Amino acid sequence: MKYINELKNIFSDLNKKQKLHIFLLNILILFIFSMSLFASSLLAIIVKTPLTVLDNLSNTYNQTSYIYNENGKLLEKIDSEEYRTNVPLEKIPTHMQKAFVGIEDHRFYTHHGLDPIGIASSILTNIKTGAFTRGGSTITQQLVRSIYLTNDKTITRKIKEAYLALRLEENLSKGEILEAYLNRINLGQGAYGIQAASQTYFSKNVWELNTAQCALLAGIAKSPREYPPYKTVPSTYLKDDDKIIGNKNVNGEEMYLVLNEKSFQRQRIILNRMYELSLIDENEYKTSLNFNTVESLKPGDLKHHTMSTYSTDYIKSEASKYLAKYYNLSLDEGEHKLFTGGYKIYASIDEDLQNNLEDLYANFTKFIKEGPQDKGSRMLNFSLDDGGSIAYKDETLYFKRYDNFDEDFNFIVTPNDYNISSKGDLKISGRFFRKIGNKIDFIDLYEINENGLLLTYDIGNLNIDSSYADLKKDYLIIDGSFIKDHDDFYRIDENQNLIINPSYTEINKDANIQPQSSALIADNESGFVKALVGGLDVSSKKAKILNRATDSHRSPGNLLKPFTVYLPALEEGYTLGSVFDDIPTTTDEYMWPENYYKSFKGLMTIRDAIGNSSNVVAASILKDIGIERSLNVLKRFNLISENPNDDYFINASENSEKNDMNLDSIALGNMEKGLSLNEASRMYASLAQGGNAPDLTSIIKIEDNTGITIIDNREKKTNVMDEKISYLLEDSLKINSSKDNAPKIGDGKTYGYLGKNRFSSDLWYVGFSKKYLVGTWLGCDSPKISLNTDDNIIIKIFNEIARDLEDSSAEEEIPSYIVKKNICRKSGKLGTKLSEDADANYDEIFIRGSEPTEYDDLYKKYLICIDSKLLSTQYCPAESVEYNVLFERKGGYDPDKHYGIYPEDYVEIPTKYCNIHTKSWYKDHQNDEEENNHKKINSKDRQKKIKKGAKK
Structure with a gap:
C-alpha cells in the first residue's frame, strides 16, 4: 500500500506531456502483448493444420478405405472408385467457368486467396440478419476446405482455411485452382466434379452443356442437399404432386428421383448474376432463361459399388450412415466419403458366426418345403383370380411369369391388349401397371416351381417421362410424339404382338424365393452385431440387394406389446402381479379385441397376460394409462422422430384414415408399416443391458485418414428405462427350457417373445441370454400374402441359429431391490392355504415396497x-x-x-x-335301507337252517 501511494504522488507531480507519454507507452505495451498473444495463438492453430501437398491436388481425390475386425484383421479393401471423371480446364466450357465464378467468387481472378471485400460484406450481412447466413469464402478457400478440413463453423477452422488458401495461391495458377475446384466440388446425388454431374443430370459430357444447364449445375454448389435438380425419395414418401423423372437403387431400396423446383429458382438467380456481371450478353441471358432445362434432364446411372455379401454390405451401409451423420451429409455423400476418404472401419462381424448363419440360409428352403401347400404355395396362403394372377381383394399382386413375358423377359402385349391410334398414340391395357407417384410401375411376376415354392420377379418401372405417359383406370396411353422420337420403343411381331424393348424397363431377372427370412446375432456384452443375413440370397454378388434385417419394415404384432403396453404399465406403478380380466369387451360399439387363442381366459396377472399374449389385457391396460405413454416409449427408442419423414410411424397428420394412433397399432402391434428386425432386436437388447439400448450396429469405430478416431460406438448406449423396471420385464420373458421345442441359447437362462400380427403376414422371434441376442423374421415380401404355417416354425428357425452359440453364463443373484412373494394368480394378493389347494399360487417378484400385503379373499x-x-x-x-x-x-x-x-x-x-x-328322499332311502337290512337278516337265517339240515 505504501508503494502504491508513493507512485500516486510521483505521477501527480508529472506535467501533462509526461503523463501523456506514459499513457501512450502503456497502450503500446498492451498492444504488443495482445498481438504477441494473437500471433502465438495463430501460430498454434497453423502448426496443427494438416500436412499438405499443394502442387498436385489430384493425389487428394482417391484414398482407399479398409474394413477390419475387432482384432485388427483386415476383412476387406474398399475400392476407391468415385463418381468422378476429371477433365482438363480447356475442355470445360467458358460459360461453365463463368457460372461458378460469377455466383461463388466473382473477384476470383483479382484476389490472392482471400477476398477482404467479400469478407467485410459477409460480416455486415450476418450482423444485419443476426445469424450466420453468408460465409464469404473464395473458391480457393472452398477447395482447401473440401480437401483438408471439415465444415465446422469455428474460428479455428477459418484461420486454417485462410492460411492454406494463401499458400495454395502461391503454388498454383488461377487456372489450376479453378480446374481442381470444378473437378472436386460436390454437386449432389453422389456426383463429384462437373463431368460426373453432367452425366448424372443430363447424361452428357460437360463440354456439350449450354449456358442454362451450366447455371443449373453451378446452383447446386451452395447446398448439394438443397439445390439438386431432383431429390432421391423412397416410394413411401412420394406425394401425389411429385414429378418423378427416374429411379435408382440405394442400399437395396428402390428410390425415386423427384423434380426439385428450388434448383430452377436458383438457376434463374445465377443467370441474372452472370448478366449483371457482364459475363453473358442480353441475348444469351434471354435465350438461357427460355431454355426448357427440365426437359433436357436425363438422369444417368451412377456407378454403385459391389457388395459381396449381406455382412459386408451391412458394414458399408452402416459406415456410410455414421459418416453422413458425422459430416452432416446426405446418405449418398456419406457413402462417397467411405469409398474415397481413406477410412479404417473396425467392424464387429464374427466370420465364423457369419459363415454358419449364411450356411443355414443357403439351405433355408428345407424349412419352407416342410410347410403345407393347400392354400397357395408352400407355407403361404393366397388365392388366384380368374386369370391365374395372385390377387388380394381387387388388387393384382403378381402376374403369372410366362403370360406376358418370354424367357428373356421381353414384355409381350397381345392384340387384344393394345391399339395404336392414327396419331401414333399407343394404348396398352392398364391391368399390367400401377402408378407410384407419377411413375408407371409394372406389376411383378410369379411362378410356382416343382417343389411348390413361390418364386417372384421384380419387374420395376417403365422408363418413360411422365409427361408422355398417363395411366387411366383401364389403360395406359403413351404419347405418339414419344414413340416417334424413340422408334426402338416397341416392335410388332408376325403374330401382331407388340413387344416392348427391355431397355425401357427395370427388370431384375433373378427370382426371389418366398417366403423370405432374415436374422441377426448380437453380443449383449458389447452391444454389437456379430452376424447378419438379410434374405435367402446369401450367394448373390449383385450390388446392394435388399437387406430385410435392416431395411424392411413390417408389422410386429405381439412383439411390440412388452414395450408399448407392459413397460409403461410397470412405470405407472402396476406390478407383474396386477390382475386384469381377459373377457369379451366392447370398443367403439364392437366386441374388440379378440385373442389369437380364440378364447377368453378370465382373470390373470400381467405376467400371465404376457405369457399368453392376451390382446384383451393389452388393450385394457392401454385404455387405462393412455397411448401417450406408449408413444413416449417409442420416442425413446427413436421409432418416432420429431420429423415424420425420418421414421416409419404413421401419425394422424400423415394419414387421417390409416395411421398408428390407435389401440390396434400400439397395443397389439398391428402397425401400418412397423419395425425392422434390427429395430425390434434393439428393443429387446435393452433388457439384456439393464435398460440401456445399444446402437446394435456392426461399426465399432471409424478412424479417418490421419488415424484420428472420429466415431466410437464402444460403450455407446442410451438409457431407455429404469433398471428395476427392466429387471421385471426381462424376468417376465423367461423361457421354460424344459418344454419341447423351447427357444434356447446355450446353457444359460433364455428370455424371448414371439411376434405375430392379425394379418398373419409376419412371424418374429427375438430371444436373448446374458451373452447373445438372436432375432429372426419370416414373411412374404408382399405383406398382403399371409403365412400358412404353424407358429412354431419361427422357433425352429431360431433354435437352428442359436444351437451353436455357447453361453454358460452363471445365474445372477437376485438384486437387493427385488423381493419374491407367493401370490394368488386370480387376485394378485398373497396366497393362502385355500388358493394353494386350488393350485392358484405361484412365486412372483416385485420391486421392494410394491409387493402385496393383503391375503387372497376370492x-x-x-x-x-x-x-x-x-x-x-x-x-x-x-x-x-x-x-x-x-x-x-x-x-x-x-x-x-x-x-x-x-x-x-x-x-x-x-x-x-x-x-x-331331499328330506323325502332321505326317508325313502331310510325305509329302503331298513327293508334291505330285514331281507339281509332273513337271508342269513335261511342260510343257517340249510347248513344245519345238511349236517344232520
Whole structure:
C-alpha cells in the first residue's frame, strides 16, 4: 500500500506531456502483448493444420478405405472408385467457368486467396440478419476446405482455411485452382466434379452443356442437399404432386428421383448474376432463361459399388450412415466419403458366426418345403383370380411369369391388349401397371416351381417421362410424339404382338424365393452385431440387394406389446402381479379385441397376460394409462422422430384414415408399416443391458485418414428405462427350457417373445441370454400374402441359429431391490392355504415396497354334492359330499354384458342346496335301507337252517 501511494504522488507531480507519454507507452505495451498473444495463438492453430501437398491436388481425390475386425484383421479393401471423371480446364466450357465464378467468387481472378471485400460484406450481412447466413469464402478457400478440413463453423477452422488458401495461391495458377475446384466440388446425388454431374443430370459430357444447364449445375454448389435438380425419395414418401423423372437403387431400396423446383429458382438467380456481371450478353441471358432445362434432364446411372455379401454390405451401409451423420451429409455423400476418404472401419462381424448363419440360409428352403401347400404355395396362403394372377381383394399382386413375358423377359402385349391410334398414340391395357407417384410401375411376376415354392420377379418401372405417359383406370396411353422420337420403343411381331424393348424397363431377372427370412446375432456384452443375413440370397454378388434385417419394415404384432403396453404399465406403478380380466369387451360399439387363442381366459396377472399374449389385457391396460405413454416409449427408442419423414410411424397428420394412433397399432402391434428386425432386436437388447439400448450396429469405430478416431460406438448406449423396471420385464420373458421345442441359447437362462400380427403376414422371434441376442423374421415380401404355417416354425428357425452359440453364463443373484412373494394368480394378493389347494399360487417378484400385503379373499371352501353340483345338505350321503375350493369374482359375471361368452376360468358358485337328496328322499332311502337290512337278516337265517339240515 505504501508503494502504491508513493507512485500516486510521483505521477501527480508529472506535467501533462509526461503523463501523456506514459499513457501512450502503456497502450503500446498492451498492444504488443495482445498481438504477441494473437500471433502465438495463430501460430498454434497453423502448426496443427494438416500436412499438405499443394502442387498436385489430384493425389487428394482417391484414398482407399479398409474394413477390419475387432482384432485388427483386415476383412476387406474398399475400392476407391468415385463418381468422378476429371477433365482438363480447356475442355470445360467458358460459360461453365463463368457460372461458378460469377455466383461463388466473382473477384476470383483479382484476389490472392482471400477476398477482404467479400469478407467485410459477409460480416455486415450476418450482423444485419443476426445469424450466420453468408460465409464469404473464395473458391480457393472452398477447395482447401473440401480437401483438408471439415465444415465446422469455428474460428479455428477459418484461420486454417485462410492460411492454406494463401499458400495454395502461391503454388498454383488461377487456372489450376479453378480446374481442381470444378473437378472436386460436390454437386449432389453422389456426383463429384462437373463431368460426373453432367452425366448424372443430363447424361452428357460437360463440354456439350449450354449456358442454362451450366447455371443449373453451378446452383447446386451452395447446398448439394438443397439445390439438386431432383431429390432421391423412397416410394413411401412420394406425394401425389411429385414429378418423378427416374429411379435408382440405394442400399437395396428402390428410390425415386423427384423434380426439385428450388434448383430452377436458383438457376434463374445465377443467370441474372452472370448478366449483371457482364459475363453473358442480353441475348444469351434471354435465350438461357427460355431454355426448357427440365426437359433436357436425363438422369444417368451412377456407378454403385459391389457388395459381396449381406455382412459386408451391412458394414458399408452402416459406415456410410455414421459418416453422413458425422459430416452432416446426405446418405449418398456419406457413402462417397467411405469409398474415397481413406477410412479404417473396425467392424464387429464374427466370420465364423457369419459363415454358419449364411450356411443355414443357403439351405433355408428345407424349412419352407416342410410347410403345407393347400392354400397357395408352400407355407403361404393366397388365392388366384380368374386369370391365374395372385390377387388380394381387387388388387393384382403378381402376374403369372410366362403370360406376358418370354424367357428373356421381353414384355409381350397381345392384340387384344393394345391399339395404336392414327396419331401414333399407343394404348396398352392398364391391368399390367400401377402408378407410384407419377411413375408407371409394372406389376411383378410369379411362378410356382416343382417343389411348390413361390418364386417372384421384380419387374420395376417403365422408363418413360411422365409427361408422355398417363395411366387411366383401364389403360395406359403413351404419347405418339414419344414413340416417334424413340422408334426402338416397341416392335410388332408376325403374330401382331407388340413387344416392348427391355431397355425401357427395370427388370431384375433373378427370382426371389418366398417366403423370405432374415436374422441377426448380437453380443449383449458389447452391444454389437456379430452376424447378419438379410434374405435367402446369401450367394448373390449383385450390388446392394435388399437387406430385410435392416431395411424392411413390417408389422410386429405381439412383439411390440412388452414395450408399448407392459413397460409403461410397470412405470405407472402396476406390478407383474396386477390382475386384469381377459373377457369379451366392447370398443367403439364392437366386441374388440379378440385373442389369437380364440378364447377368453378370465382373470390373470400381467405376467400371465404376457405369457399368453392376451390382446384383451393389452388393450385394457392401454385404455387405462393412455397411448401417450406408449408413444413416449417409442420416442425413446427413436421409432418416432420429431420429423415424420425420418421414421416409419404413421401419425394422424400423415394419414387421417390409416395411421398408428390407435389401440390396434400400439397395443397389439398391428402397425401400418412397423419395425425392422434390427429395430425390434434393439428393443429387446435393452433388457439384456439393464435398460440401456445399444446402437446394435456392426461399426465399432471409424478412424479417418490421419488415424484420428472420429466415431466410437464402444460403450455407446442410451438409457431407455429404469433398471428395476427392466429387471421385471426381462424376468417376465423367461423361457421354460424344459418344454419341447423351447427357444434356447446355450446353457444359460433364455428370455424371448414371439411376434405375430392379425394379418398373419409376419412371424418374429427375438430371444436373448446374458451373452447373445438372436432375432429372426419370416414373411412374404408382399405383406398382403399371409403365412400358412404353424407358429412354431419361427422357433425352429431360431433354435437352428442359436444351437451353436455357447453361453454358460452363471445365474445372477437376485438384486437387493427385488423381493419374491407367493401370490394368488386370480387376485394378485398373497396366497393362502385355500388358493394353494386350488393350485392358484405361484412365486412372483416385485420391486421392494410394491409387493402385496393383503391375503387372497376370492378362494373359499364349499361342501358340494357331486350328484347335483349344488350345496350339500344334511341329507346328502357321505359318499356324495366333497370339499371344493372355488373362487368367486367380486361383483359376479353377467354373460349378457359380454356377448353371451363365458371365460375359461368361469366358475358358477352354487347358491341353492341339493335338490336330489331331499328330506323325502332321505326317508325313502331310510325305509329302503331298513327293508334291505330285514331281507339281509332273513337271508342269513335261511342260510343257517340249510347248513344245519345238511349236517344232520
